[in-house]
Amino acid sequence: MDRKHQSRQRCKKKVKTLKEDYLPKLIQYEIHQSNLNGRNSYAKTDCDATFLRMKDDHMGNGQLKPAYNVQIGTEHQYIINYTFHQQANDMPVLKEHLQSTKAQLAAIGQPMPQRLSSDAGYGSEENYDYIEQEGLENYVKYPGFYQEQKKTRRQDPFRRENLYYNPEQDYFVCPMGQHLAFTHTTIIHSKSGYPSLVRLYQAQRCDNCPLRGQCHDSKTERVIQINPNLQRHKDQARRNLHSLRGRFLRRKRSVEPESVFGQLKWNRKFNRFLLKGMDKVSCEFGILAIAHNLKKMWSAKRKARIVPMGPNLPSNDPVLTENTQINTLKCCFIKTQSLVAA
Ligand code: SF4
Structure with a gap:
């Protein structure tokens, strides 16, 4: 009886412990999980903001701060x-940004730009496939675009891209003359879940090879992965980027969105959002974008650099037309208006 009572x-x-301690904690974890929505962190003061490493690090300790990743598309700044x-x-955000831009431009009856130029942070297979699908000309750099032009990289005999490839018999040849034969294909998923078909090639025997230290770190034989689709896109991007127009667009890109961010963040000292939450912050930035476009339009008018749209003016004329300016204003205005209404 006594033992039964004790049990x-x-x-x-x-x-009691389960009800009072564990269940509230479980509910809390579930709330955190839904706020995270696939992210690694979120700020308690603004659940939509993620902790990101900022460029301005005043404390010098790599502190993470609640922030948003803002993407802008610009034309003549x-x-x-x-x-x-x-x-x-x-x-992973380029596709969403392009879809949004397409919708914005469609709202004012304008087509998407023919060419897309961006920095190397956007060069993924998923983005390239989307650009191709949309029929845009690909001037998007890929990671390693500048490094591959360096002499040390081009002359490194161990790098995968410098190995001799025999297309008829489908094998690579390593610096020791050994064949890296095709073994199998596999599907690799990116962080966003995009599948890539990859072909694997393996060396037969790397034991006792005197060049092994320079060649690879693997404990087994050397394996190389080839993604033919990504390779095709990269070859196309490389050709475009080295063309006359590509060189012009590369130069132009460095003074397009970067100068806009410079204007907003440095010249106008807009380093911190006043509002919280994704929707409110988007509205705040929208108003800022409208102000930026108006200011640019005003300063261009003052310098008398705008020309009225004439019937004989070619569409790719570098001179900025009034129509282009009004369209950019309309785009930002429609988007901000819809956000405010929501
Ligand atoms: S380590 Fe293997 S793949 Fe590299 S050079 Fe030697 S034999 Fe060739």
Whole structure:
């Protein structure tokens, strides 16, 4: 009887702990999980903001701060469209940004630009496939675009791209003359879940090779992965980027969105949002974008650099037309208006 009573007491105590301690914690974890929505962190003061490493690090300790990843599309330094994202990485957000830009331009009856130029942070297979699907000309750099032009890289005999490839018999040849034969294909998923078909080639025997230290770190034989689709896109991007127009667009890109961010963040000292939450912050940036475009339009008018749209003016004329400016204003205005209404 005594033992039964003791066991009942123990059970009651455990149920009490479960109800009072564990269940509230479980509910809390579930709330955190839903706020995270696939992210690694979120700020308690603004659940939509993610902790990101900022460029301005006043404390010098790499402190993480709640922030958003803002993407802008510009034309002649006028903001055409802006989108807000919660990921630190730029690669997975390009598609969403382009879709939003397409919708914005469609709202004012304008087509998408023919060419897309961006920095190397956007060069992924998923983005390249989307650009191809949309029929845009690809001037998007890929990671390693500048490094591959260096002499040390081009002359490194161990690098995968410098190995001799025999297309008829489908094998690579390593610096020791050994064949890296095709073994199998596999599907690799990116962080965003995009599948890539990869072909694997393996060396037959790397034991006792005197060049092994320079060649690879693997404990087994050397294996190389080839993604033919990505390779095709990269070859196309490389050709475009080295063309006359590509060189012009590369030069132009460095003074397009970067100068806009410089204007907003450095010249106008807009380093911190006043509002919280993705929607409110988007509205705040929208108003800022409209102000930026108006200011640019005004300063261009003052310098008398705008010319009225004439019937004989070619569409790719570098001179900025009034129509282009009004369209950029319309784009930002429609987007901000819809956000405010929501
Ligand atoms: S380590 Fe293997 S793949 Fe590299 S050079 Fe030697 S034999 Fe060739």
